Amino acid sequence: MTDEAASLRGPSPRVHCGCKVGSVADRYGLGDVSRELGVLWTTDEEDRYSLRELADHFNQRVVESAMFDAGMNPLEGEVENVYRLLTDEESSAGHRVQAENRLEFEGVSVAEVRDDFVTHQTVYRHLKNCLEAEYERETGPSSRVERDVDRIEALRNRIRVIVDETVRRLCDAGLFSITSPSAYVEIRILCEECGARYSPRELLERDRCDCPVELDR
Template sequence: MTENMGEVGGDPCCKAGRLERKYDLMQIDEELIARWRGEGAEETSVRVLTEEFNKELLRAALDRGDINYFEGEIDNTYRLLTDDDVTEGVRINVRRALKRANVDIEGAEDDFVSHQTIYNHLTGCLDVSKPQKESKDPVDTVAGEIFSLQNRTVAVADSKLERLRDQNRIAIDEFDVFVDVNVLCKHCQTQHELGRLLRNGGCTCQVEE
């Protein structure tokens, strides 16, 4: 593991890498890797890691304002800003209070990342994979191989698009890239998403109930 893993050459590797620089969070990569793989730390899902990435980003944004906060307040502020159960009125009050304390909260909220960004950053930019579990089911092996190719395609498309956008060669703001592999059963003309086909053990027209 080298330092500055969020960088490839002089440019940030992706949105996550760019934000790590912007908010001075370069150290977070090592923690993301360890926790995702469950090495020296409890194995943690991408969903939870994404939340924690965003909370660190929020903490950095608060640190740049004139505000004192206690430890648990980061969690609570993040919840108030993102939880579906919180009313828009409450959110507006939170933003107003933070803006009074010179926190660029709208900028920080715009910078919050999605699960897919963190997943692509881990698997694509940092080239991390989960340690192999003991299951030697050939279906799982094939699924894993194809999914990592899909994720690689997403990561490459994402970074290439981002570069073209930053050079003003294509007009797009924030975006997410998705790659699906679909399989058409010629017997019954049903189209299956590959992951579902593998999980189901084949096409329903061939699999006995």
């Protein structure tokens, strides 16, 4: 999970946006799905959702909620199946009508539910306009700097691990001879003006170099 995703998952307040995603989520009582879409979108590459998958995920929640509201008790996989029958062009008209009739019989308004489905374009606008705005507001410049410093330190740690492993391998192969090797990686930011050196974190804490800045040079 990325830092962005982590901070979206944090204890931040629920997103209340006026776009279709937000208003449908409110109407169906879908909890914090508006924010969840952002988390699923920004999460690590392998399990990251595409916009289409996000729209399907959201719409399935709508179907699920409508079914529960009508007193139905969908079984495992049933919501996905009903959603597929309602939306998939490939599914036969017969099966679609059957699914619609069953929902109508139970008291679900299929037309209303369909109207409340969002497209992947709507999801995209929600992510860009509503969540981005929210995210910018929550992460002031200071926490953004902190996140970047964390990123530098993670990188430093990775270099250390790689060097460690390489040296160990060379030792095992008999190409290096050192009893207990341990890599040490330091990252310093040099002020070319006065020669002072800072670790990224030191710089974060003091946010400037001590050397006098001549503004009118």
